[in-house]
Amino acid sequence: MIIxxxxxxxxxxxxxxxxxxxxxxxxxxxxxxxxxxxxxxTRETIPWPYLWTQAGLAIQTFKDPLNVLxxxxxxxxxxxxxxLKTVVTVHDLGSEYxxxxxxxxxxxxxxxxxxxxxxxxxxxxxxxxxxxxxxxKLGIEDKKIxxxxxxxxxxxxxxxxxxxxxxxxxxxxxxxxxxxxxERIIRAFAKIADxxxxxxxxxxxxxxxxxxxxxxxGMEDRIKFLxxxxxxxxxxxxxxxxxxxxxxxxxxxxxxILEAQACGCPVITSNVSSMPExxxxxxxxxxxxxxxxxxxxxxxxxxxxxxxxxxxxxxxNVKRFSWEKCARETLxxxxxx
Numbered sequence: 001m002i003i004x005x006x007x008x009x010x011x012x013x014x015x016x017x018x019x020x021x022x023x024x025x026x027x028x029x030x031x032x033x034x035x036x037x038x039x040x041x042t043r044e045t046i047p048w049p050y051l052w053t054q055a056g057l058a059i060q061t062f063k064d065p066l067n068v069l070x071x072x073x074x075x076x077x078x079x080x081x082x083x084l085k086t087v088v089t090v091h092d093l094g095s096e097y098x099x100x101x102x103x104x105x106x107x108x109x110x111x112x113x114x115x116x117x118x119x120x121x122x123x124x125x126x127x128x129x130x131x132x133x134x135x136x137k138l139g140i141e142d143k144k145i146x147x148x149x150x151x152x153x154x155x156x157x158x159x160x161x162x163x164x165x166x167x168x169x170x171x172x173x174x175x176x177x178x179x180x181x182x183e184r185i186i187r188a189f190a191k192i193a194d195x196x197x198x199x200x201x202x203x204x205x206x207x208x209x210x211x212x213x214x215x216x217x218g219m220e221d222r223i224k225f226l227x228x229x230x231x232x233x234x235x236x237x238x239x240x241x242x243x244x245x246x247x248x249x250x251x252x253x254x255x256x257i258l259e260a261q262a263c264g265c266p267v268i269t270s271n272v273s274s275m276p277e278x279x280x281x282x283x284x285x286x287x288x289x290x291x292x293x294x295x296x297x298x299x300x301x302x303x304x305x306x307x308x309x310x311x312x313x314x315x316x317n318v319k320r321f322s323w324e325k326c327a328r329e330t331l332x333x334x335x336x337x
Contacts, residue, residue, distance in 0.1 A: 003334060004061065004069040005029075007040040008052060014228050016175065016202070017255065018073040018091055021127075021150055025072060028151070028327035036335075039064055053077055068122075068334055076117045085337045088117065089125040089148075092252025092274075093134040122337055125330065127253045128274035146333050149278075150253050151323035156231060157262040159315070160239040169196035170298060171241035171265070173234065173256040176211070176225070177204030179249050181270075181288050183213060188294035189245075190217045197245075200237060202228045238263035243301045246275070247288040254278050258321055261314030266307055268297045282314030 009015075010022035030038065041057055048056030058077035061069060061084055068085040069076070076088050118124060118135065124145045126132040132145050170189060174180045176199065189197045203211075214223040229237065238244065244260035246269045257279045260267050269275045271285040279285070284301060286293040301307055 001036045001067045001335065002065055003036055003038050004064060004066040005038050005040045006053070006057060006069070006071040006073070007042045008046075008057075009073055010040075011042060014202070015231070017253075020231075020255070021089070021091070022072040024151065024153065024323045025327055025330065028323040029331060032324060032327055033331055036331075039066065054079070068337055070330075070334060074117075076121060078116070085122040086120075087123045087125060087334060087337070088121045089127065090118070090131055090135060090252070091127055092131060092250065093138070123333055125333065128277050130274035130277055131252045146329070148326055148329045148333070149321055150255060150258075151321050151326045152255060152258040152262060152318065153231070154262070154322060157235055157238070157259045159262070159264040160235065167240060167242045168194075169198050169241055170243055170245050171198050171200065171237055171260075172245050173200045173237075173259070174246070174248070175201050175204040176207045178206050178210070180204075181247050181249050182210045184288065184291050184294060185245050185247065186210070186213050186217065186219070186223060188291050188298060189223065190219050191295045192298050195222070195242065197223045198237065198241070199223065199225045200227075200229045200234070234259060235263050238265040241265050243268050243298065243307075245294070245298065246270075247286050247294055248273070248275065249288050251275055251278075257283070258318050262318045264311050264314070266301050266310040267314065268294070268301060280313070280317035280320070282310055282312075282317045284310070 005026060007022060007026060009019045010026050012019055015023060041060060046056040046060060053075050054077055058079045061077060061081040066084060068087060071088045074090060076086055118140055125148045126135055126145050127150050129147055132147050135145055136142055172185060176182060214220045238260045243266040244256060246256055246267060248270055250273050252274055254275050257267050257269055261282050267279055267283040268286060269279050269283050270288040272288060276285055284297040286297050
């Protein structure tokens with residue numbers, strides 16, 4: 001079988017969510033699959049500066065003898081070789097279910113493309129049960145959707161048993177934007193004494209007010225925006241934190257939860273969307289719209305005995321996830337179309 005793989009996101013610098021997924025899944029597929037042939041489409045192999053998917057990749061489906069086209073991040077070519085089987089991964093439907101926190105052009109594009117493309121795709125991978133439920137609400141048939149959880153880099157994210165650093169900061173990891181609920185995190189943190197908050201992530205849409213808030217609250221000396229941090233430097237940040245504070249308003253998966261747990265960092269996350277599914281029992285679940293619930297969780301996680309329980313349960317939880325498992329389940333779908 002010849003599998004076309006959209007690798008347009010897999011090899012960029014400063015990878016985040018969908019880019020990491022594309023890269024790690026491709027790496028795992030190549031490692032386990034010795035039977036099928038892959039044609040990997042990148043920005044270099046298809047040098048179209050604009051309309052890469054809808055023109056460049058679309059044309060290539062007519063040129064190459066593909067049995068299936070796999071797109072690991074949402075967007076299929078609208079026009080493609082007749083009869084070509086397609087599989088697309090949906091990471092979340094935030095633009096549909098949390099529209100006020102996405103740019104208008106993004107909402108319009110994704111809404112139009114998703115509804116049409118998802119109905120014409122042969123099969124759909126949902127990265128969580130929560131995302132599958134969201135897809136069904138859009139009118140996608142249950143039998144068309146397969147849940148395949150993401151994995152995490154086990155070689156990179158692991159417990160540092162030699163780390164004896166003082167845990168004197170809380171940590172957030174993710175794009176700095178409203179849907180990540182950073183305003184409430186900062187307001188909750190303002191009620192916690194003698195600690196710091198480290199915010200890791202690139203600037204996103206509508207982020208200016210988030211950056212201004214610490215100064216308004218007189219907390220600018222205790223809240224540090226670190227910007228984008230390479231993956232290789234994240235384990236040290238997780239290992240040194242009191243907890244990961246990740247009460248996002250909407251997530252398709254929530255990879256920082258697993259990364260933190262694998263590093264022995266307790267997790268505070270939301271009781272909505274995919275987060276309880278991913279975090280398992282090794283977490284404190286909170287109502288993301290309640291500042292006081294976030295405050296109470298941040299205080300509670302400081303208790304030594306309880307903290308150790310969360311860490312132990314986190315280590316157990318991450319055993320459910322790996323990129324190899326993700327690759328095997330993805331390959332099974334591709335081979336059984």
